[in-house]
Amino acid sequence: MTSATTAHSVVEPSITTRRFAGSLVVLYAVITMIPLVWIMLTAFKSPDDAISYPPKVMFKPSLEGFCNLFTTRSRQTPEFIRSLGPPQGLCDSIARSRNMVVAGPSNYVPRFINSLIIAFGSTVLAVALGTLSAYGFSRFRVPLKDDLLFFILSTRMMPPIAVAIPIYLMYRTIGLSDTRLGMILLYTSVNVSLAVWLLKGFIDEIPREYEEAAMIDGYTRFQAFVKVVLPQATTGIAATAIFCLIFAWNEYAFAVLLTSGNAQTAPPFIPIIIGEGGQDWPAVAAGTTLFLVPIVVFTVLLRKHLLRGITFGAVRK
Amino acid sequence: MSIDATPSIARRGLADRVLRRGPLEAAATTIIAAGVVMLMQPLSLTLYSWSFATTLFGTVMFTIVSKVRE
Amino acid sequence: MNELSASSRITYRAVMVRPGMARRIRGLSDKTLAWLFITPTIVLLLAINIFPLLWTIYLSFTNYRANRANVPTIWLGADWYQSILTDPDIWAAMQVTAHFVIWTVVIETVLGFGLAYLIDKKFRGHGMWTTIILLPMMLSPAVVGNFWTFLYQPQIGLFNYVVAFFTGRAASSFQMLGDVTLSPWAIVIVDAWMWTPYVMLICLAGLRSIPDYIYEAAEVDRASKWRQFWSITLPMALPFIMLAVLFRGIENFKMFDMVNLLTGGGPGSTTEVASITLKRAAFESWRTGYSSAFAIILFVTVFGLANIYVKALNKVKSR
Numbered sequence: 107m108t109s110a111t112t113a114h115s116v117v118e119p120s121i122t123t124r125r126f127a128g129s130l131v132v133l134y135a136v137i138t139m140i141p142l143v144w145i146m147l148t149a150f151k152s153p154d155d156a157i158s159y160p161p162k163v164m165f166k167p168s169l170e171g172f173c174n175l176f177t178t179r180s181r182q183t184p185e186f187i188r189s190l191g192p193p194q195g196l197c198d199s200i201a202r203s204r205n206m207v208v209a210g211p212s213n214y215v216p217r218f219i220n221s222l223i224i225a226f227g228s229t230v231l232a233v234a235l236g237t238l239s240a241y242g243f244s245r246f247r248v249p250l251k252d253d254l255l256f257f258i259l260s261t262r263m264m265p266p267i268a269v270a271i272p273i274y275l276m277y278r279t280i281g282l283s284d285t286r287l288g289m290i291l292l293y294t295s296v297n298v299s300l301a302v303w304l305l306k307g308f309i310d311e312i313p314r315e316y317e318e319a320a321m322i323d324g325y326t327r328f329q330a331f332v333k334v335v336l337p338q339a340t341t342g343i344a345a346t347a348i349f350c351l352i353f354a355w356n357e358y359a360f361a362v363l364l365t366s367g368n369a370q371t372a373p374p375f376i377p378i379i380i381g382e383g384g385q386d387w388p389a390v391a392a393g394t395t396l397f398l399v400p401i402v403v404f405t406v407l408l409r410k411h412l413l414r415g416i417t418f419g420a421v422r423k
Numbered sequence: 424m425s426i427d428a429t430p431s432i433a434r435r436g437l438a439d440r441v442l443r444r445g446p447l448e449a450a451a452t453t454i455i456a457a458g459v460v461m462l463m464q465p466l467s468l469t470l471y472s473w474s475f476a477t478t479l480f481g482t483v484m485f486t487i488v489s490k491v492r493e
Numbered sequence: 494m495n496e497l498s499a500s501s502r503i504t505y506r507a508v509m510v511r512p513g514m515a516r517r518i519r520g521l522s523d524k525t526l527a528w529l530f531i532t533p534t535i536v537l538l539l540a541i542n543i544f545p546l547l548w549t550i551y552l553s554f555t556n557y558r559a560n561r562a563n564v565p566t567i568w569l570g571a572d573w574y575q576s577i578l579t580d581p582d583i584w585a586a587m588q589v590t591a592h593f594v595i596w597t598v599v600i601e602t603v604l605g606f607g608l609a610y611l612i613d614k615k616f617r618g619h620g621m622w623t624t625i626i627l628l629p630m631m632l633s634p635a636v637v638g639n640f641w642t643f644l645y646q647p648q649i650g651l652f653n654y655v656v657a658f659f660t661g662r663a664a665s666s667f668q669m670l671g672d673v674t675l676s677p678w679a680i681v682i683v684d685a686w687m688w689t690p691y692v693m694l695i696c697l698a699g700l701r702s703i704p705d706y707i708y709e710a711a712e713v714d715r716a717s718k719w720r721q722f723w724s725i726t727l728p729m730a731l732p733f734i735m736l737a738v739l740f741r742g743i744e745n746f747k748m749f750d751m752v753n754l755l756t757g758g759g760p761g762s763t764t765e766v767a768s769i770t771l772k773r774a775a776f777e778s779w780r781t782g783y784s785s786a787f788a789i790i791l792f793v794t795v796f797g798l799a800n801i802y803v804k805a806l807n808k809v810k811s812r
Contacts, residue, residue, distance in 0.1 A: 119614045119615070123614055124614050124615065124616040124617070125616065127611040127612070127614035127616050128611075128614070128616030128617065128618070128619070128622075130611050131608060131611050131612055131616070131619070131622050131626070132622055134604075134608060134626065135622050135625045135626050138625075138626060138628075138629060138686060138689075138690075139625065139628075140651070141629075141637070141640070141641065141644060141651075141686070142628065142629070142632075144644065144651055145637075145640050148643070156649075157646075157649045158649070159648055159649055159654075159664070160654055161649065161650075161651050161654050235533050235534045235537065236534070238529075238530040238531070238533065238534070239530055239531045239533075239534040239535075241530055242526075242527045242528075242530035242531040243531065245527075246523055246524070246526070246527035246530075247527075248527055248531060254531070254535070256800075256803055257538070258534070258538060259799070259803065260796060260799050261538050261542040261543075263743060263795055263796070263798075263799040263802075264542065264546075264792060264795065264796075265746075265747035265749075265768060265771075265788070265791050265792060265795055266747070266749060266768075267747075267749055267768050267771045267772050267775065267788065268549065268747075268771065268788035268789075268791055268792050269542070269545060269546075270775070270776075271549060271552075271559075271775050271781065271784060271785060271788055272544075272545030272546070272548045272549045272552070272785075273541070273545055274559065274776075275548070275559060275781075276544075276545055276548070278559075291537075291541060292541060294537065294541075295537050295538055295540075295541035295542055298534050298537060298538065299538075302534060327523055327526055328526060352631060355633070356632065356633035356634070356635070356636075357633075358633065358634065358635030358636075358749075358750035358753075358754075359749045359750050359753075359768075362635075362750075362753075363772070363776055372636075373633050373635045373636050373750075374635070376636050376639060377635070377636075377639040377754055385643075387643050390639070390640065390643070391640065391643075394636050394637070394639075394640055397633065397636055398632055398633070398636065398637075401631050401632055401633070402628060402631075404631070405624070405627060405628055405631045406624060409620075409623075409624045409627070412627060412694060413694055413695070413697075413698055416691060416694065416695070416740075417695065417698075417736065417806065417809070418806065420736075420806045420807075420809055420810045421695065421698045421733070421736075421809060421810075
């Protein structure tokens with residue numbers, strides 16, 4: 107017993123090693139966070155502060171970036187602005203201080219809504235299809251199982267541009283180009299492979315005995331699937347759904363090539379937010395911040411399952 | 424590798440020894456890797472020209488070989 | 494419920510009499526159910542992935558142009574393949590890709606493994622710091638890549654300021670994105686920043702899969718820490734490192750979004766990785782037949798590597 111304890115303690119790193127390792131990791135974490143923190147700081151800067159040299163860490167917070175993100179403005183003469191009534195709301199008064207008036211809402215909100223619809227639509231479809239196939243692959247003897255699974259995975263590995271060429275032609279022919287439905291189907295097809303592989307791993311871990319017991323109790327196979335397997339797989343399904351959601355949310359290549367006005371999502375839109383004379387960095391930063399916050403939340407929720415997700419369910423712990 | 428494994432391999436003959444899944448798969452993997460290296464190397468345009476054929480051959484071989492019995 | 498228990502009693506008797514029989518009766522519907530469950534996925538993938546792929550193969554042998562759909566399509570055979578595979582410009586694009594792939598994978602593997610090794614020391618709060626380190630890889634490469642162009646601005650960018658601060662050079666004396674020698678490194682830096690956590694996470698799983706008793710045995714044999722690292726830690730973690738290297742290699746070989754937003758392939762074509770060349774041919778020059786052939790070349794390469802990747806995946810899975 108004593109020998110086991112000592113043997114264990116030599117494997118455990120010493121306090122000094124731990125502190126040294128810890129400080130290096132913290133240093134890396136801090137450096138890696140700087141760009142993200144900078145995005146958030148820039149979102150609250152005024153345009154002048156954003157492009158000052160040296161870069162400002164301390165500044166007077168301003169909501170001008172967010173105003174510019176959500177509105178379009180037009181330049182007017184001071185006389186014209188004075189002839190208007192009092193400014194309506196915060197954004198209008200900020201705009202007027204720069205000799206501009208708010209002309210209307212920008213396209214950011216519609217693009218954001220497109221992102222939401224397409225991400226959630228494709229996630230629901232991919233997870234539904236993925237759960238069914240994962241159960242099929244996990245429990246039944248399917249001919250050419252390994253080939254089918256590889257085929258499913260390989261579709262995710264295709265270079266997006268290579269896929270985009272025929273998809274562009276196909277959607278143009280059947281009238282799906284620049285539609286949300288088209289993008290939902292496309293993202294579903296990319297996500298379903300991840301969903302099948304991940305969920306197969308999760309369902310493999312549910313003992314078959316549970317269903318068999320249920321079936322002995324008179325459940326049909328389908329009832330056993332719905333009433334026994336699905337509740338057991340809830341965590342796995344949730345984790346898979348978040349992964350699909352993140353992919354669809356972040357996707358850029360298909361979105362920029364296949365959508366233009368109607369179904370454009372936020373990622374192709376944010377880089378083209380232009381102010382007067384070049385990119386309006388506070389507005390871009392504000393749009394980026396709003397776009398990234400959900401992902402940060404999801405990542406924290408998902409941290410226990412990240413490893414599974416990025417290895418298609420191969421590495422569990 | 425145990426001692427009595429060696430004579431049994433010798434008795435099985437060349438074809439049996441080489442035409443098994445493990446070595447064939449390793450060969451296919453090597454061919455694919457070679458094709459990828461040929462595609463991106465900066466030394467010879469001729470090697471680049473033949474890269475696609477090499478990768479394609481390796482990939483087809485890999486697909487066929489993965490059906491061979493273990 | 495009454496009904497259920499009644500039927501279960503019957504089933505129990507059946508199971509007791511002929512265990513195989515009851516299962517076979519239900520097994521009949523199993524096969525139908527299996528196909529019912531799997532077919533929708535396969536149909537979707539056939540429609541959105543395989544059919545377009547076959548179409549691309551067909552187009553790659555023709556002179557089709559998407560912007561001139563009414564021009565009669567002529568069968569060209571393997572002409573496009575021949576012209577792409579002998580074109581020094583495309584060859585140059587492949588070398589730009591190679592530079593990007595090799596350096597990102599090397600940097601990410603070294604940094605990622607190093608970080609995993611340190612995190613595996615289980616210092617206080619390692620869970621929280623790991624989650625923080627993981628954040629960049631979950632974010633949209635396009636949106637974050639776009640913001641890096643701001644950090645890289647010569648006069649006002651934070652990156653240039655920090656470099657200037659530590660080297661003493663003027664912040665406006667170099668342009669990460671406009672300079673022919675620096676821009677290939679600019680994309681490497683952003684990719685390494687984004688994806689080092691990915692390699693770290695997989696390496697960490699590898700390190701944690703090594704059972705303690707092996708180290709204990711080595712300790713009994715008085716093997717030095719250095720020796721233990723080279724003969725236990727590294728070899729045992731190697732399948733995991735290979736997995737990460739292969740996946741990053743494949744992903745960066747087809748990298749598009751981040752590079753497209755950072756440099757768009759410029760200046761000139763110094764950062765024109767394969768996907769950018771393909772996008773320019775397909776969606777700017779509209780040489781659909783030509784770009785289809787190029788797409789097939791890239792696709793076969795990725796497909797070949799994916800075979801190796803899945804092999805590596807299964808190797809890790811059996812651990």
